[in-house]
Amino acid sequence: MRAGPSQEEIRRHNLGALLRHVHLSGPTSRAELTSRMGLNRSTIMALTADLTAAGLVREELPRETGRAGRPSLVVRPESARVYVFALDVGVDRLVAARVGLGGTVLDRREAVRRRGPFSLEEVVGPLAGFARQMHRKTRPDTVCVGVAAAFSGGVAREDGVVRFGPNMGAADVPFGEEMSRRLGLGLPVAVGNDANLAAMAEHLRGVGVGCRDLVYLHGDVGVGGGVIAGGALLGGHQGFGGEVGHMVVNPGGRPCGCGSHGCLEAEVGERALLEAAGRFGSQIGREAVRAVVGAADRGDIVAQAALNRVGDWLGLGVANLVNVFNPELVVFGGMLREVYLGAAAQVRSRLTVDALGPAREHLRLRTSALGDDATLVGAAELAFAQVLADPLEVLTRAGS
């Protein structure tokens, strides 16, 4: 039980809501903000004035209105001035980007990561280097308001420690703490599971905009997931929610990195596809997956059979998730994007058999709109979360 908010809390909420709107929707006229937020003009003016004074937004005359009369000023996020660092630790790559308020990627660096034994240094070292390079290039009047990372593994909400990441070889890694120390920006590094953050990114800026119930499936070496339920990310008790890749779909099936057998990951991940196609070992990664889909498309019957097999298990997994979550949308990202495009008929046929009719009648299946950058975009949104929750407070701490 909690009492209603105080005047101060309402003001903070409204500042955050206005800033979030221009951050996600781009430059917006005062008139539109007034109608969208259901507040009167003078309140919008006061909120905008506070955000302008803090250097978070600026007001401009619109380019062309095409209408007579005084045009409504447009409120624009200070994308070049206020930014975050977004990091992405994947099995095959490391990415760091400087992302401006409003979601503009201002600068980015990327390195290929060799699959092999995990060490904190091989990940933290290059990322810290990238961030330093980008930081050096910023103008003195810019301000970094947050840092966050997407990590291919299970991240505990309580302390941000990566508790498991079988495909990275990571376990109990205090990645955020070490990353923060190495960056030396005096900012904590928030860490999230990559598929969870990608789900949030598709929900906020991708194919899932306006959709309150979606399941995002991310294929990489492993298969991860992120669930938006009733508009919020499903985190679970400790933050490990959404590990749909470890739902057993084929008891006694292929061995999985988690120690079990027949997990969705074991049946539809990269290795399952490449082995079924008789191509495991010669090539790995996204290119190898694309090669199988391409071969199937050209009539290669071994590749077709492999894709059918994997598509069938993927369809069963999706059917289970449809029954459990009743989503409006299922999004396929990472290598599952290619698998779905190559085996959509198989996936849909399984859905018809195994998903409850009423739960699938309004269901849409789509591929990721943000592609491989969904995880990075999600990390940027995580990094912006604090400034959007309490714009003036965060900026004061950032020393603007």
Added chain:
Amino acid sequence: MRAGPSQEEIRRHNLGALLRHVHLSGPTSRAELTSRMGLNRSTIMALTADLTAAGLVREELPRETGRAGRPSLVVRPESARVYVFALDVGVDRLVAARVGLGGTVLDRREAVRRRGPFSLEEVVGPLAGFARQMHRKTRPDTVCVGVAAAFSGGVAREDGVVRFGPNMGAADVPFGEEMSRRLGLGLPVAVGNDANLAAMAEHLRGVGVGCRDLVYLHGDVGVGGGVIAGGALLGGHQGFGGEVGHMVVNPGGRPCGCGSHGCLEAEVGERALLEAAGRFGSQIGREAVRAVVGAADRGDIVAQAALNRVGDWLGLGVANLVNVFNPELVVFGGMLREVYLGAAAQVRSRLTVDALGPAREHLRLRTSALGDDATLVGAAELAFAQVLADPLEVLTRAGS
């Protein structure tokens, strides 16, 4: 994007929060309400005065304080005056109860339902009769503030229609509308899936109090589920969320009423257990399930094997749900209570193999605290939802 609440919305929120507190926690002193709600004494006094004037609560001197000085008045829900009708439509029984504010069952009627073809009349008729009998016995100063029903089937959020209920033989049944017409109280009848409502009941008044992430599994002829994620019931896009009984755990396994094979329901429901024990046909229902568990307990090897088989699939289903939801608590209700008690070792052993270590390290497995009345208690809470959201408005409409 939504602006912060108005003064009127805050007052409504606070009235609801205070009423919800005494409804769920029972009589509470003004002093405790002050500290729990973080509001000052005069605000609590004003809120209590409004609720008292509306006849929703009354203030009394506490019985014994054991302390010197003026005792703080105790705020108590008007349980005898303000009530709802809660209905439960199960495969084997029909229940109607009159439940007072605060959750007290004031009166109840129950009838055995024969399994067989479904008709709206065989369900609505007896329930309307029960409600009329109970209504006739109420004092003239009492007021009914809501009616709700738990139904063993999938209920669309949009219109309250029961879209599917394979074990009832129900499909596209406008149960709420017809029930409301037959009751003739001038009140709509809210309808919810039985397992969803039972999950909510265990969360609010049962074994899941204080737990924000739980999965409730309800076994009957079918297997239903309800998920509380981040403190809220998982409804999904249309309200069909939580149908975990139709998660396929054994592809190509036993046929299920939904048309698929190897659903959790098909592998661990009543029929699966009785058939495995060689007892299907002679007896049905809860007594038959208890007989198998009892026989296993006395060393009957056929019953033991049946229980092990069912416990194994149940464990796999729970492991999948643990990976997907990372709950703090899994609750076994209905006939799954007996199955779990008889096969806990099997369930736990499967969990150890198939659930991710970090996701299960804080997991608790428990049986339902509310027993077979969890669905009915959940229906009562659904019926009270409106008066708790807007206490004065609902009472005005109820014509008090």
